[in-house]
Amino acid sequence: MKQNNIFVNLFDPKTGDKQKVDELHAGSIIGLTGDTSKAGTTMKKMGSWRSERNAINYALFSFGIAFSALLGIAGVKVNGVPLQLGDGTAALLMGLALSIWINRYQYLESIPDSVSMFFQSMGLNLFIVTVGLNAARTFTSAFKSLGLSIFLIGAIISIVPHIIALYFGKWVLHMEPISLIGSLTGADTLSAGLNAITERSGEIGGPYYAATVAPAYVIGNVVLTLLGPIFLVILS
Secondary structure, eight states: OTTTTOEEEOBOTTTOOBOOGGGOOTTOOOEEESOGGGGHHHHHHHOOOOOOTTOOOHHHHHHHHHHHHHHHHOEEEETTEEEEOOHHHHHHHHHHHHHHHHHHSTTOOOSOHHHHHHHHHHHHHHHHHHHHHHHHHHHHHHHHHHTTHHHHHHHHHHHHHHHHHHHHHHHTSOOOHHHHHHHHHHHTTOHHHHHHHHHHHHHHHHHHHHHHHHHHHHHHHHHHHHHHHHHHHHHO
16 A cells, blocks of 8 residues: 555544554454555455445345335245235335344445435335325224224223333333333334334444334234134134
8 A cells, every 4th residue: 555655544434543453353444545546456355445425225225125025925825824924024124134234244335314214204104194094984984983982992002002011021021121112112013103212222222122123013913914814714
């Protein structure tokens, strides 16, 4: 590098601290300043280029969407009972797998934060609209038969299971608060709460919280999907 008049910057761009050469490891970031055209071979031996923060990895982005869509429609039948992940569960599993892979190869950026927030907000709004439109007909007929009491019934059904699960997980299972909250939001598929708590958890608690969401989300969706056909088979 010195022979080609290239300055090697060992300062960590995140912390600003100078890194020692013998402490560098896979994923460590260093900077190069100067005419790098003459040192291509040496640079390939040193490592890989890290993309800019505002760059989009279109290949990874497109692969994630396409594979999660295929994974969501794939299913099998066990004794006549259909088993299928669904779009939401498949997207969550694919996102978790890609996040682990990106974290391992830290020099590869995926999607800028601004683009991620846009897709999260748009997807959440479309999901709410879709659920509301699908539930409108059922809600209208239930409101005509039950009246205002349907709101009280809905509040009890929505809140009481969470309160029971919260205290059961804390006092009986002795779960850590962040994992307990992650399990509850995953089991209830509460996307708005998931996004809010992930931001509040920060860089350290956020991934741990998101990892606790996935098992509860998957189990909850699979169990809910299976309950209907299972009861029909048992009763028949």
